[in-house]
Amino acid sequence: MAEGKKEQVTQSGIDRRTFIKTTGIVTGSVLLGGFHFVRLSQAQDTGPIKVGFPIPLTGPYGTEAKDQQAGAELAIAQINAKGGILGRKVELLVRDTKLNAAEAARRAKELIESEHVHIMSGVLSAANQLAVNEQCKLHGIPYVSVSQANEITQRPDNSIYTYHEAMDPHMTTQAVGEYVAKKYGKKWYFLTSDYAYGWQMTDGFIRRGKEYGAKSVGETKHPLGTSDYSSYMPRILAAKPDVLFLNNFGKDQINSAKQATAFGLKKKMQIVCPILLMSSRLGGGEEPFDGVIGGTSFYWEMNHPTAKEFVAAFQKANGRPPIDYAGYAYGGVKEILMGVERAGSLDPTKLAEAIEGRTYDNYKGPQWWRPCDHQSQQDVFIIKSKKAKAEYDVFQIIQTVSGKGERLLRTCIEVGQNPSKPIRSGLIEKK
Amino acid sequence: MEEQVQKQSWWPKLVKVVSDHPLVFIILFFFIIPFIMPYKALATQIIIWGLFALGYNVCLGYTGMLSFGHAAYFGVGSYTTGIVLIRLWPNIWFGIFCGMLMGAITAFVLGYLCIKRRGIYFAMLTMAFAQLIYFLAFQWVDLTGGDNGLRNIPATPVTLFGYDLHIYEPLRFYFFVLFFVILSLLALNRILESPFGQVLQAVRENEPRAKSCGYETTNVRWLAFVISGSISGLAGGLHAIYLHFVGIDSLYWTTSGQVVMMTLLGGMGSFIGPFIGAGIFLYLEDMLSALTSNWMIFLGVIFVLCVLFFPAGVWGTIKNLSTRKKD
Numbered sequence: 110m111a112e113g114k115k116e117q118v119t120q121s122g123i124d125r126r127t128f129i130k131t132t133g134i135v136t137g138s139v140l141l142g143g144f145h146f147v148r149l150s151q152a153q154d155t156g157p158i159k160v161g162f163p164i165p166l167t168g169p170y171g172t173e174a175k176d177q178q179a180g181a182e183l184a185i186a187q188i189n190a191k192g193g194i195l196g197r198k199v200e201l202l203v204r205d206t207k208l209n210a211a212e213a214a215r216r217a218k219e220l221i222e223s224e225h226v227h228i229m230s231g232v233l234s235a236a237n238q239l240a241v242n243e244q245c246k247l248h249g250i251p252y253v254s255v256s257q258a259n260e261i262t263q264r265p266d267n268s269i270y271t272y273h274e275a276m277d278p279h280m281t282t283q284a285v286g287e288y289v290a291k292k293y294g295k296k297w298y299f300l301t302s303d304y305a306y307g308w309q310m311t312d313g314f315i316r317r318g319k320e321y322g323a324k325s326v327g328e329t330k331h332p333l334g335t336s337d338y339s340s341y342m343p344r345i346l347a348a349k350p351d352v353l354f355l356n357n358f359g360k361d362q363i364n365s366a367k368q369a370t371a372f373g374l375k376k377k378m379q380i381v382c383p384i385l386l387m388s389s390r391l392g393g394g395e396e397p398f399d400g401v402i403g404g405t406s407f408y409w410e411m412n413h414p415t416a417k418e419f420v421a422a423f424q425k426a427n428g429r430p431p432i433d434y435a436g437y438a439y440g441g442v443k444e445i446l447m448g449v450e451r452a453g454s455l456d457p458t459k460l461a462e463a464i465e466g467r468t469y470d471n472y473k474g475p476q477w478w479r480p481c482d483h484q485s486q487q488d489v490f491i492i493k494s495k496k497a498k499a500e501y502d503v504f505q506i507i508q509t510v511s512g513k514g515e516r517l518l519r520t521c522i523e524v525g526q527n528p529s530k531p532i533r534s535g536l537i538e539k540k
Numbered sequence: 541m542e543e544q545v546q547k548q549s550w551w552p553k554l555v556k557v558v559s560d561h562p563l564v565f566i567i568l569f570f571f572i573i574p575f576i577m578p579y580k581a582l583a584t585q586i587i588i589w590g591l592f593a594l595g596y597n598v599c600l601g602y603t604g605m606l607s608f609g610h611a612a613y614f615g616v617g618s619y620t621t622g623i624v625l626i627r628l629w630p631n632i633w634f635g636i637f638c639g640m641l642m643g644a645i646t647a648f649v650l651g652y653l654c655i656k657r658r659g660i661y662f663a664m665l666t667m668a669f670a671q672l673i674y675f676l677a678f679q680w681v682d683l684t685g686g687d688n689g690l691r692n693i694p695a696t697p698v699t700l701f702g703y704d705l706h707i708y709e710p711l712r713f714y715f716f717v718l719f720f721v722i723l724s725l726l727a728l729n730r731i732l733e734s735p736f737g738q739v740l741q742a743v744r745e746n747e748p749r750a751k752s753c754g755y756e757t758t759n760v761r762w763l764a765f766v767i768s769g770s771i772s773g774l775a776g777g778l779h780a781i782y783l784h785f786v787g788i789d790s791l792y793w794t795t796s797g798q799v800v801m802m803t804l805l806g807g808m809g810s811f812i813g814p815f816i817g818a819g820i821f822l823y824l825e826d827m828l829s830a831l832t833s834n835w836m837i838f839l840g841v842i843f844v845l846c847v848l849f850f851p852a853g854v855w856g857t858i859k860n861l862s863t864r865k866k867d
Contacts, residue, residue, distance in 0.1 A: 166833045205829050210689050210787035211779075215581055218783070222710045223579035236688045240785045243691055247708070247784055258688075265692050304678065304687040 157200040158193070158449070160185065160442060161220035161250075162231035163241060168208035169359055170233050172388045173434045177231060177255065178203055179427050180438035187422070188443065194450045202226060206237055214240040221248045227455050230255060230442050233434070235306065245270050249537040251460055253445040255437035257281070257384070259309055262482040264525030268535025269461050272483045274441030276406050278306065281383050282313025283517040284489035284510035285404040290321035293379040294351025297323055300341065300365055302357035303330040310356035310383050326350050331357070331365075338365045342372040355382045363393035370397045387432040390494055390503050398494040405490050407436035407473045408504050419472040430501050440471040457536065465531045480531035481521035486512045552862035559859055562812040563729055570718055573819075580710035582826055584717055586819045588778050591721050593802045593814035594728065595771025600800070601808035602732060603764040604744035608663040608796050609670030612650065613769040615791030617643040617776025619677065622690045622786045630696040636720065636777040643773015644766050646673075651765040655758060667793060674791040690786040717778050724771055731767065732811065740764050805846055807853025816855045 162181055164174040178201075185199045193199055202224055206213035213232060220226045221244060229245050232238045235258035242261060245252035246268045253272040260266050262273045289297075297318060301307040307330070315325055327348040329341045345353060353374060355365050362382055369380055382389075385403025409420045409430035419439060423431040431439070444464070449455060452463035465480035477486040488511055492504040510517070521528035558565045574583040592614055599605045621639035625632070654665040677684040684690055698707045698716070707716040731737055742750040743757050751757045780786050789795065798821075806817020824842065828835035850857040 167829070167836070171833070205833065207829070209789050210785065211783060211789060214783040214785045214787070215585060218581045219579050222581060236787065239688050239691050240783070240787060243693075243783075243785045247695055260688060305681065306687070 155197075157198040158195070158228070158446070158455075159200050159202055159224060159226040160446070161202050161204070161217065161224065161226035161229045163204040163206045163213050163216040163220065163229075163237075164231045165208035165213075165233050165237065166203075166205040170208055172392075173233055173386070173432065176388075176432050176435035177233065177438040179423065180431060180435035181230065181442045183419075183423055183426055183435075184439045184443040184446070186426070188446055194446050195453070199446060203231075206232065208234060208237065210234075210236040210240040213237040214244055217241040217244040221245070221250055226250065228253070228445055228449070230445070231438065232256060235260065239266055242266060242271055246535050249457060251445060251455075251457060253441040255441040256434070259519075262484045262524055264534075267482055267524075267526075267532065269457055269533050270535060272441070272445060272464065272478075272485075274444065274485050275437045276487065276489060277484065278309045278383075279313050279519055280487075280489060280512070280517040281404045282310055283317050284512075285381065285383050285491065286314045286317030286323075287321070288491045288508055288510060289352055289379070289381055289402075290318055290323045293381075295321070295323040296326045296349070296351045297354060298326055298345055298348050298350035298352070298378075299328040299354045299356055300338070300345070301328055301330045301354075302333055302361055304333055306358060307356045310354070314354060314356075314383075331361075333361070335361060336364055338368040339372070342368065342374065345369075345374065346372070346377065350378050352379045352381055355380065358384070359389065362389055363397065366393060366401060367397040370399075375400060385492060385494070385504070387501070387503060391501075395494075395497055395503075399496070400494065402491060402493045402507070404510075405433050405492050405504075406487065407431075407433040408490060408492055408506055410502065410504075411473070411490065411506055413474050415470050415472050415474070436472050440473070440476070443471050444469060458533075461531065461533075479515065479518065479521070481526040481528055482524050482532055484518060484524075486515060486518060488512050489517065555858055555862035559810070559812075562810070563725060566725065566812055566815060567722060570721070574711055574714045577823070578826065580714055582822065584710075584714045584782055586822050587714070587717055587721050588775050588782060589799075589802065589822060590815040590818040591724060591778070592772055592775035593799055593806070593818045594725070594811075595768050595775060596799045597803050597808055597811075597814040598728070598732070598740075598764055598771065599768040600803055601810070601814070602737070602740045602744060603761055605761060605765065606659070606663045606800075607654075607666040607765075607768075608793070608800065609650070609666030609668075610768070610772050610799050611791050611793060611795035612666075612670035612673045613643040613647050613772035614776040614779070614795060614799075615677070615786075616646045616673065617773030618780040618786040618790050619684055619690060619776075620773070621777035622693045622780045623683065625693050625696070625781075626690075630694045632696055632698055632781060636774065636781070639777025639780070640770050640774040643776060644770035646773070647766045647769020648762075651762050651769070655762045655765060667796065670791070670796060671793060674788070674793075677791050678788055684786075684788075687788055689788055690780075691784075693780060693784045693786075695784060713782070717782065720774065720778060724774060728767075728771065729811065736760075736763075801843060803853075805843065805853060807856030807859075809852060810855050810859070813853050813855040817853060820854060 164177050166174050181201055185201050188194060188199055202220055204216040206216055229250050229252040232241050233256045238254050238256055238258050238261055242252055249270060251270050253274055254261050255274050257275050257278055259277050259279055261271060299311045301311050311328060355362055357365060380401045382401055382403040385405055390398050420430055448460050448464040452459040464478050466478060468475055468477045474488055479486055488509050490506050491508040493507050494503060495505050497503050526532055574580050577583040596610050599607050617639035620642035621635040624638045625635040650669045654662055657665055678686055695708055698705045707713050739755055739760055743760055747757050802817040802821045803814045805821055807813030824839055828838050852860060
């Protein structure tokens with residue numbers, strides 16, 4: 110074959126004119142002719158129900174991502190053991206996003222276009238979630254997000270297809286801010302990572318603080334990925350705050366907590382990490398986090414029947430207790446699949462109706478789906494880092510801040526939705 | 541016997557034919573890519589990055605300027621196309637044109653500031669300016685979406701004589717992108733084959749000599765830089781429409797690094813080398829990351845081996861081997 114082709118080309122000896130002609134014809138046929146052998150892809154009505162699950166397996170949040178995967182796998186294993194959804198087995202398709210938003214979007218695109226997934230979940234970090242959400246909105250695939258972001262339940266990012274099982278940064282600040290204002294004093298200092306996440310944290314705390322008479326005595330913004338915080342410490346000490354908030358995440362949180370401990374800040378003020386992750390605590394060690402308090406959606410030693418069931422099943426499957434991200438993934442995937450079962454179909458409106466306004470308890474206590482923005486209302490737990498008696502025994506729950514009556518959520522109007530109507534924006538009319 | 545001789549010598553001939561008429565073969569190959577790749581979105585990704593690498597190669601391969609800041613033109617093209625579609629006019633052709641134009645303008649301005657420096661100073665300057673633009677986009681949340689990226693780029697339908705082309709269907713979108721890629725390939729080929737293209741190579745080989753022949757080499761380099769920037773901007777604009785999203789990472793230095801890697805992998809001395817490099821890089825990345833989460837180690841080793849043993853890149857090596865055999 111190749112030989113024949115070669116002969117043709119060499120013998121004809123393409124000159125410029127023929128060359129331009131051919132390329133012209135070829136280009137033309139790309140636009141017109143090429144399109145004829147394409148058929149629009151059709152959704153599969155038989156076979157397994159596929160759940161797409163892009164997560165950052167490589168990159169700084171690899172540990173959390175593996176727990177997300179384990180949580181989702183557990184939910185699906187339990188559902189399949191009971192006969193699946195709508196009589197069909199459920200299948201999980203995991204992809205690595207490399208913690209890069211464009212990569213996450215491309216992976217979601219692949220899952221939707223080539224694997225024809227029915228439901229999307231997973232993803233970590235706000236930017237990655239929003240990128241995947243774009244793809245889901247475009248193709249009309251229900252997406253249950255299991256990591257924190259404010260924007261995802263806010264206009265114009267959210268839609269009838271978007272569900273947010275995780276807490277959002279706003280909820281965290283409302284719960285933690287309330288507890289701290291009551292217990293630890295009214296002079297607050299913020300050490301903030303200089304990007305959307307950090308700013309949202311500071312704004313949320315200042316807003317909550319006002320209700321309790323607390324005020325900011327200073328804020329230091331540091332670039333993302335700073336390793337040396339020593340130059341900030343004298344300023345913080347000079348401001349004499351009662352409470353220091355570390356509005357940063359991951360490695361930054363570990364480094365700033367370490368240096369705050371080394372500078373003796375703990376003796377003069379209470380250190381608060383709004384989102385205190387078990388993985389950060391395990392990675393950073395006991396010393397820097399000792400006595401630090403923070404908020405979380407779930408801690409494996411909590412005393413609640415569904416939590417105990419979940420922890421036991423997770424431990425049996427993975428040989429370690431779950432972190433909060435495993436809980437989100439387990440709860441979110443289970444909830445949306447059970448929603449499909451109740452709706453009796455994958456129709457987006459029926460699915461939304463089956464989920465909206467529902468009170469459920471999958472792994473941590475009662476939760477409620479707010480109809481106007483598909484945000485899951487839930488309790489927030491205040492935890493304190495303690496001296497570990499066993500490998501994973503690192504926190505103590507010191508308070509449960511109830512989320513009842515939307516008291517921790519932004520109002521529907523604040524997120525750009527109509528409080529009296531369920532969200533229906535972005536619905537795609539299927540032919 | 542005769543057959544054997546022919547068999548031994550067919551592939552150097554084929555390589556020669558391909559390298560004599562690279563365009564015809566790239567275009568033929570374009571029609572196969574979407575069917576041999578594991579999924580269509582990867583094929584689209586490959587031709588977009590291939591276009592970016594091709595634009596970059598005008599700078600590195602043809603003019604000999606090692607720019608380490610091409611993320612700026614790619615990213616600016618992406619953001620411009622996205623922002624124009626969201627805020628100004630939801631028309632894809634206009635959006636893509638603006639992305640390309642903005643890539644060229646950015647390259648024009650930054651080129652003016654960088655072009656008089658050589659070698660490592662040029663690389664560092666281009667990188668510094670690219671990072672400057674990155675942080676600008678990072679902080680300017682109202683316009684760019686900051687860290688969260690630019691979202692809600694409308695999927696406006698493209699019509700031809702009143703007939704909706706449904707370009708967002710995966711294979712059709714591939715051909716939609718291909719249309720732009722082929723146009724730019726033709727344009728670039730025309731430019732690089734022209735006397736101006738020869739001057740570029742003269743500047744690369746021996747700048748003082750080109751200067752003494754009467755060429756205003758600084759301006760020549762500047763113009764090459766702008767052409768390179770506009771192609772990068774075009775690739776960026778296509779990428780924005782491809783994902784309906786622009787991530788802040790598209791402006792980050794890692795994007796610049798990636799395009800350098802692709803170009804070196806494929807072979808910077810040739811017209812189609814960068815395209816092949818982009819294809820190999822993205823395919824390997826996709827394949828390896830499905831097998832192991834330590835894919836970067838393998839890709840790194842492959843890259844190091846390539847640089848050590850095949851400094852002319854994949855395509856350059858194939859070309860060299862085939863000419864050697866022939867003698």
